[in-house]
Each structure stands twice: as structure tokens, then as C-alpha cells.
Amino acid sequence: MRPTLVRLVRVLPRSQVDPALRPVPAPIRSDAPRPSLIEILQKRQEEAGADFPSNIRIEALEAKTALRGLPREARKTLAAMLKEH
Numbered sequence: 852m853r854p855t856l857v858r859l860v861r862v863l864p865r866s867q868v869d870p871a872l873r874p875v876p877a878p879i880r881s882d883a884p885r886p887s888l889i890e891i892l893q894k895r896q897e898e899a900g901a902d903f904p905s906n907i908r909i910e911a912l913e914a915k916t917a918l919r920g921l922p923r924e925a926r927k928t929l930a931a932m933l934k935e936h
Contacts, residue, residue: 865873886894889909896903918926 892907892909896907896909918929921929
């Protein structure tokens with residue numbers, strides 16, 4: 852007889868599972884500062900040293916004044932593209 856998913860898996864109701872055995876996810880603090888993607892990549896680059904791929908270039912936007920000379924619509928589009936989520 853071949854094992855099937857129905858024979859291998861059994862779904863239990865939560866009431867039958869001991870609360871001590873249920874994994875509790877770690878709380879996510881919204882007030883704690885999280886590093887940006889650029890900061891994470893720069894840290895990886897420093898840790899890797901010469902082993903970091905040379906074709907990956909990390910550049911942070913110097914200031915908002917860099918977009919000052921552009922037309923208004925282009926600024927909005929570029930600012931939305933550069934914004935981290």
C-alpha cells in the first residue's frame with residue numbers, strides 16, 4: 852500500500868493541542884528602529900570585504916535636493932521609486 856497525504860497527515864483541533872506545545876510568535880515592536888535596506892547591504896559589504904561581488908553598487912540618495920531641478924511629475928515618480936517600503 853502506498854502512503855498518501857490523507858494517511859500521513861492528521862489535522863487536530865486547537866482544543867486538543869496542549870497550549871504549552873503551541874509555538875508563540877515573537878512580538879514585533881513597531882517603535883524599535885529597523886535598519887534600512889541600504890544599511891543592511893552596506894554592513895554585508897563591509898563584512899565580506901574583497902569577497903563582495905564587484906557588480907553590485909550600493910548608493911544612497913545624498914539628499915532630497917538632488918531631485919530639485921527636475922520637473923514636478925518626474926520628481927514624484929522618482930521619489931516614489933526611491934522610497935523604501
